Amino acid sequence: MAKDLFANLDLNLLRTFIILNQERNMRKAAERLFVSQPAVSKALQRLRDHFDDELFVKTHHGLRATEKAHQLADALSPVMDDLASAVNHSAEFDPAELDVTLKLAISPFFLAGIANQLFNAIRAEAPNVQVQLLNWSKSTIQDIVNDDIHLGLNYTINHAPKEIIQKRIIEDRFKGYLRTGHPYDKDYLEIDDGVEFEIATLIAADWNSNQSISEKMIRMRGHDPKIVFRSELPSAIIDVVKHSDMMFPGSSFLNLDTHPGLRSLDIYFGSAALDTDINAFYHYKNRNNTTTLWLHKLIKTILTADNPGLSG
Helix, strand or coil, rough: CCCCCCCCCCCHHHHHHHHHHHHHHHHHHHHHHHHCCCHHHHHHHHHHHHHHCCEEEEEEEEECCHHHHHHHHHHHHHHHHHHHHHHHHCCCCCCCHHCCCEEEECCCHHHHHHHHHHHHHHHHHCCCCCEEEEECCCCHHHHHHCCCCCCCEECCCCCCCEEEEEEEECCCCCEEEEECCCCCCCCCCEHHHHHHHHEEEECCCCCCCCCCHHHHHHHHHCCCEEEECCCCEEHHHHHHHCCCCCCCEEEEEHHCCCCEEEEEEEEEEECCCCCCCEEEEEEECCCCHHHHHHHHHHCCCCCCCHHHCCCC
């Protein structure tokens, strides 16, 4: 008969396990649990003995979860969320009571444009949190799966794993950006006009790592795009465009319309379908998590308020 691991388990240890899995750091876990680090170490040893697994291994960067820990976290996190909801069913969620580190990964296409407003909005409602706004990277999808990132913000990603929810927030609208004084004197740009320009494009992991949307659209029209500069840094793109005749196709959420040294153009893509929906990304098990739902609502409010003309 299989050993009943639940019968003699101190359920307080499960909360310690969940916090350790989220923080991957003994000191931070102790702070969140309001106990000493030796107390967390003792609880971890009891968990190791109970599950006959190391669960978390020390590295130079903190704690690394074992495969057994990943399996336990995937199974336990939604159960613990449901348990918390059941216990607190009569209490309204209050972000002011949050005392955690919130990690959000955001595409470079709009991170710089919304960072200040998003930070201030979060802190206005949750003054005790630490906010980490991270650039969406090649590891972000796995970080969301591992609960290392609370929520991500990016365009549609077709290869995202099935356990990650992509929830549409708003449609983006691309604009073209030229230096002030550029010889092109129109205030709009047809996609076929793109062949007239050397183009600088922003690299965004998981979305256009190999080919930018501008390249794709121009090639669809039977032209060869002149992509001469690519960077992961919006600041590098802006600096190069301000000192050249290149054109930069970028998100309207970068808020560059009034940037000194640049002017914006509306881009018309004709009948071509342009999928630039901005989506929130989070693990399926967090679909009813109150913090996740609050962050999603807050971000949607910010994006739709900034661009009321775009469809939300």
